[in-house]
Amino acid sequence: MSATSLYPVSPEAAAQSLTDEATYKAMYQQSVVNPDGFWREQAERIDWIKPFTQVKQTSFDDHHVDIKWFADGTLNVAANCLDRHLETRGDEIAIIWEGDDPAEHREITYRELHHEVSKFANALRGQDVHRGDVVTLYMPMVPEVAVAMLACARIGAIHSVVFGGFSPEALAGRIIDGNSKVVITADEGLRGGKRVPLKANVDEALTNPQTRCVQKIIVVRRTGGDIRWHPHRDIWYEDLMRVAGDVCAPKEMGAEEPLFILYTSGSTGKPKGVLHTSGGYLLYAALTHERVFDYRPGEIYWCTADVGWITGHSYILYGPLANGATTLIYEGVPNYPDVTRIAKIVDKHQVNILYTAPTAIRSMMAEGPAAMEGADGSSLRLLGTVGEPINPEAWHWYYETVGKSHCPIVDTWWQTETGGILISPLPGATALKPGSATRPFFGIVPGLVDNLGNLLEGATEGNLVILDSWPGQMRGIYRDHDRFVDTYFKTFRGMYFTGDGARRDEDGYYWITGRVDDVLNVSGHRMGTAEIESAMVAHRKVAEAAVVGVPHPLKGQGIYVYVTLVAGEEPSDQLRQELQQWVRKEIGPIAVPDAIQWAPGLPKTRSGKIMRRILRKIATDEYDALGDISTLADPGVVPQLIETHKKMS
Numbered sequence: 060m061s062a063t064s065l066y067p068v069s070p071e072a073a074a075q076s077l078t079d080e081a082t083y084k085a086m087y088q089q090s091v092v093n094p095d096g097f098w099r100e101q102a103e104r105i106d107w108i109k110p111f112t113q114v115k116q117t118s119f120d121d122h123h124v125d126i127k128w129f130a131d132g133t134l135n136v137a138a139n140c141l142d143r144h145l146e147t148r149g150d151e152i153a154i155i156w157e158g159d160d161p162a163e164h165r166e167i168t169y170r171e172l173h174h175e176v177s178k179f180a181n182a183l184r185g186q187d188v189h190r191g192d193v194v195t196l197y198m199p200m201v202p203e204v205a206v207a208m209l210a211c212a213r214i215g216a217i218h219s220v221v222f223g224g225f226s227p228e229a230l231a232g233r234i235i236d237g238n239s240k241v242v243i244t245a246d247e248g249l250r251g252g253k254r255v256p257l258k259a260n261v262d263e264a265l266t267n268p269q270t271r272c273v274q275k276i277i278v279v280r281r282t283g284g285d286i287r288w289h290p291h292r293d294i295w296y297e298d299l300m301r302v303a304g305d306v307c308a309p310k311e312m313g314a315e316e317p318l319f320i321l322y323t324s325g326s327t328g329k330p331k332g333v334l335h336t337s338g339g340y341l342l343y344a345a346l347t348h349e350r351v352f353d354y355r356p357g358e359i360y361w362c363t364a365d366v367g368w369i370t371g372h373s374y375i376l377y378g379p380l381a382n383g384a385t386t387l388i389y390e391g392v393p394n395y396p397d398v399t400r401i402a403k404i405v406d407k408h409q410v411n412i413l414y415t416a417p418t419a420i421r422s423m424m425a426e427g428p429a430a431m432e433g434a435d436g437s438s439l440r441l442l443g444t445v446g447e448p449i450n451p452e453a454w455h456w457y458y459e460t461v462g463k464s465h466c467p468i469v470d471t472w473w474q475t476e477t478g479g480i481l482i483s484p485l486p487g488a489t490a491l492k493p494g495s496a497t498r499p500f501f502g503i504v505p506g507l508v509d510n511l512g513n514l515l516e517g518a519t520e521g522n523l524v525i526l527d528s529w530p531g532q533m534r535g536i537y538r539d540h541d542r543f544v545d546t547y548f549k550t551f552r553g554m555y556f557t558g559d560g561a562r563r564d565e566d567g568y569y570w571i572t573g574r575v576d577d578v579l580n581v582s583g584h585r586m587g588t589a590e591i592e593s594a595m596v597a598h599r600k601v602a603e604a605a606v607v608g609v610p611h612p613l614k615g616q617g618i619y620v621y622v623t624l625v626a627g628e629e630p631s632d633q634l635r636q637e638l639q640q641w642v643r644k645e646i647g648p649i650a651v652p653d654a655i656q657w658a659p660g661l662p663k664t665r666s667g668k669i670m671r672r673i674l675r676k677i678a679t680d681e682y683d684a685l686g687d688i689s690t691l692a693d694p695g696v697v698p699q700l701i702e703t704h705k706k707m708s
């Protein structure tokens with residue numbers, strides 16, 4: 060590394076931060092040498108109802124994978140996020156809500172939030188929702204989404220939040236998999252001045268006969284727009300709240316009882332219901348939130364993610380609220396009404412810590428200085444990024460233009476499965492290198508392995524694995540333990556496989572290079588190639604489809620699809636648009652292909668496996684690096700594909 064690309068910790072930052080270099084080293088050492096002792100001590104930050112006696116009972120052995128933390132302890136997650144703060148900071152702001160329309164905002168204190176959550180928890184009970192039941196949330200970014208999640212946690216129901224940008228088909232799949240009893244939604248969402256037909260989408264999802272498990276739909280009135288109403292099934296949130304009692308004792312939950320499921324894409328099959336439980340998850344979310352963001356009481360913290368993703372769960376809601384922080388929830392999109400919106404929100408609410416995604420940074424950067432025009436930004440102290448590798452150019456722009464060269468950037472690497480941040484700088488301890496997520500958090504033992512699973516030493520590159528458990532780790536795939544074991548513990552036996560590749564440099568810093576499996580990362584949204592392919596082939600004119608990721612200047616990766624049509628169908632621009640619309644309907648706008656290439660056939664091995672490697676090279680114009688194609692079942696398709704691709708570009 061050249062000296063210029065190293066950003067050392069300033070002495071003032073080290074002195075003011077929770078964690079300086081010596082503290083990091085000592086705590087990290089203790090956390091990996093004596094995990095039981097370390098986590099027993101850290102677990103004191105949680106209010107346990109019944110204290111645990113055992114800390115860590117975990118096995119990554121693929122014959123009996125089992126992950127339990129604090130198993131005999133009991134707690135209530137909502138009480139940890141609300142009740143215990145009432146005495147000390149009941150009148151402080153828990154949530155600042157900023158509407159899509161810049162004229163709208165609200166502030167909600169811990170006491171008010173506690174009141175709302177208790178009432179809605181009673182309302183849910185009144186709808187026959189009990190401990191262990193799954194409640195699906197398909198909601199806009201309004202305070203009620205936080206109320207609903209915490210109300211579930213209060214009564215021991217399991218929430219399953221589905222991103223509001225997913226289609227009715229995708230929503231139905233998740234409702235069915237969770238066997239959900241109740242769906243909570245809004246009449247419409249509001250994003251970038253446009254209305255999102257959430258209730259209508261739920262209605263459409265429920266036309267699928269397999270969704271009969273759903274008994275009630277609870278609807279928050281957001282826009283007052285016209286919606287269809289089914290009196291036996293639909294209930295207004297406001298009507299329930301009007302009559303609900305405001306005292307609701309939090310349910311005593313086992314540390315290993317489920318808190319939520321959240322669906323995420325893998326390299327094969329349908330999205331998986333990642334299961335997180337209560338004690339370990341909350342502890343890990345809270346500790347990482349405090350240490351990685353170096354959170355100081357009274358500060359305003361803003362994570363721009365949607366609550367439909369894990370980032371929203373751990374770092375808009377659970378981590379910050381468990382720490383008694385003020386968390387900002389923004390309803391809209393970064394560029395509405397214009398590209399200065401993020402900067403304007405920072406100034407308006409005097410945000411101290413801003414946590415966003417490289418894709419948002421790149422779209423601001425694309426506007427040149429306009430994104431920061433008229434902005435002061437002096438409240439900012441720390442910046443964070445998540446979701447995809449950040450290119451050094453975007454890193455520098457973020458650092459210099461948004462952070463005015465005095466805010467450290469924490470590049471946080473983690474996954475839906477990990478519950479919280481695993482690799483990241485700590486602002487008072489870690490010298491920064493643009494593009495590197497740097498070093499492991501406490502208790503995290505990363506490793507790099509070759510394709511045979513041999514652990515590699517020193518400065519090297521390989522598949523990123525984690526060698527031991529941590530409290531925030533997923534506990535399983537909802538009702539599919541075998542798939543859990545197969546997906547994460549079989550590729551490299553005895554290790555948790557992340558699906559990512561990484562490089563480790565001479566300072567022991569990690570540089571995430573991206574997915575090594577068939578998973579795409581489009582604008583920080585994770586998508587399986589298999590998922591998009593199966594949506595494509597569900598169209599009656601499509602015989603076969605293969606999806607690959609290609610570099611994209613704003614989105615990180617774009618979606619490139621090769622399509623073989625059924626005999627008798629002719630390619631046309633109209634059909635191309637039809638297929639794009641089709642994917643939008645099957646999955647949602649985030650999965651719409653950026654490019655569709657018509658293919659007379661696909662390169663396959665003689666056993667019928669599609670050679671994506673070759674397709675990826677063609678899509679990125681790397682015709683000379685195709686490797687040996689003579690072993691293909693029909694090598695002749697390759698030159699044809701190259702020719703069509705050249706004509707397209």
Ligand code: PRX
Binds near residue numbers: 323369471476
């Ligand atoms: O490939 C990595 C990428 O996002 C994947 C996880 O996606 P998801 O489960 O949707 O969670 C995203 C938010 C935690 C990872 O396997 N990823 C996430 N953060 C980073 C990253 N890649 C590089 N650098 C990061 N900081």
